[in-house]
Amino acid sequence: MERLGAWLAGHNLPGTAELSEAAIAAGLAAIAMILGWLAGRHIGTRITAAWAERINGNAATFHLRACAIVRWSSAAILLGLIAVSWPWMPLGALIVGLVQAFSVAMLAVAVLRGLNLPRWAAWTLAALAFVAVLSHAIGGFSVVEVTLDRVGIQIGQRRFSLLSALTIGVTILLLFAGVRLANKLLSHSIGSARGFDPTQKLLVQKLAGIAVVVLAFFIGVDLLEVDLTAFTVFSGAFGLAIGFGMQKTIGNLIAGILLLMDRSIKPGDVIVVGDSFGWVNKIGVRAVSVVTRDGKEHLIPNENLMTQEVENWSYTDRNVRVRIPVTVAYDCDLKRAQELMLRAAAESPRVLDNPKSNVWLMAFGQSGAEHEILVWISDPESGVGNVKSDVLNRLWVLFKEHGIFIPYPVRDVRVREWPTDGAPGSAPE
Structure with missing residues (x-):
């Protein structure tokens, strides 16, 4: 008991006023969390429904996390107001x-995962x-900042530390998230x-994406205070090497x-390139995606x-003429x-009434009259x-019903003379 009393005397335990204030801080924090949950349940649900109705699911899974974003952002705002509204003692400030x-932290996870x-x-x-x-x-980030900055190395005129x-890393991740959101x-x-057709929309989207990446690069250079003049010679040589190595990529x-x-x-569009036949699914930065009737996706540069x-x-014009060869008996x-x-x-349900179908007699073949249905x-x-x-399936049934025959090759074999030792009907010796 004497040791316990000495330990308690040597440590400053929170008094009744500080404990009461901490209890009030805990209660206010709980109320803020409950209000945030209610905001996410009611406001977030409406935002999710409106987002999904207007965008029709084209914005990845961001709208699915609207409830969580509203919940944690509301709670964080209320807690921020609580933190600055009163000069809290250390225990209350900690809570x-x-x-x-x-x-x-949960708000960051919801936004970034979205x-x-x-x-x-x-x-x-x-x-x-x-x-x-x-x-x-609890008193500022300066202590952690100083500790991280102490661990580092000096390279030339620039010092690299854990803080840098x-x-x-944080700047790159934030810029990456900003580029994705933009x-x-x-x-x-x-x-x-409404003023663009689908092709113009795709072109503007790709140009806007390139502009966002370039803007993010220069913002990152400015935030990190990178001196590009020091890399003038190196960047020139490196850029020349990249230019030769990636000329195909740049060309595409x-x-x-x-x-x-x-x-x-x-x-x-339905296109034919070499042996690839299909419809254009997507025009990408590097290649065009062509989907065939077999479900195969060809990536053509x-x-x-x-x-x-x-x-x-x-x-x-999307109208295409199809030639169907048919041969009938003479x-x-x-x-x-x-x-x-x-x-x-x-x-046939897919055949158009206009332009009208036609039948041409193409040639008198060896076994029948050759036609083409256009x-x-x-x-x-x-x-x-x-x-x-x-x-052809419909035509087969109609030919059967009306006695139209499809010819097949017939070969007549003529024997001028039989060998004397193998005449028909003679028994082998």
Whole structure:
């Protein structure tokens, strides 16, 4: 008991007034958390519904975290007001600071995860925000700052420490999050504009994305106080090497911008490049995504579309003519057979009524009269082979019903003479 009394005498325990103040601080912090929860439940739900209705899910998962963002931001604001509204004693300031730091950290996680940042990046920034807010609440961040700045090395005229490394990392992560958020907002704003067609919207979105990245780079250079004049010679040589090494990449980037400006190839067009046939799904910075009827996605470099011959089936008109070869026997009624061909084409659901289908007699072949059924479709991205199959299936049934025959090769074999030792009917010796 004597040792306990001596230990208590040597330490300043909080008095009744400080404990009472701490209890009040804890109660106010609890009220702030409850109000934040109510705000997230009511206001956040409405924001989520309005966001999802207007954007239709095109803003990643950011709208799904609106409730959490409203909840933690409301709690953090209320706790900030509580912290500055009264000169709290150390224990009360610690309680308010802990709850406020927790709210700010959870708010950082909700925002950064809503921007699809990796978990490690979101939780790292949240931990830093927690430490910064708590340190400010209990007396400032100066002690931690001085401690981090003591550990470092001197390189030339510049000193690198843990504080500078932490500052660089936090700045890069914040700029990355800012770029993601700016790109999403710009993409939504441009996508909802009514004065542009889809190709122009895509072009403006890509140019805006490049401008945001360049702006973020210069902001980062200014915040980190990087002296670019010291890297003039090195950056020139490095830039020359990068230019030679990435000339294909830069060429594809410029080719993609030219394709969007020229509008010769647009998302949704049906194109043929070499052996690749499909519809354009996306025009990216490096390549164009072409989806085939087999579900395969071909990534064709933009430069290839600028230098190679490309068949665009929907450049000026989406109507495409499909040729279906058919051969009938010579002893059939050709006029009747041609009428049935037109009937089969007219009954196919994807064949257009205008332009009208037609049947041409192409040649008198070895086994029958060769025809071509010419039909028009307006949705080539849905495939061409299935149209041919549908017309031929209908034509097969019509030919069977009306006695029209499809010829098949017939070969006559003539034997001029039989060998004397192998005449027909002779028994082998």
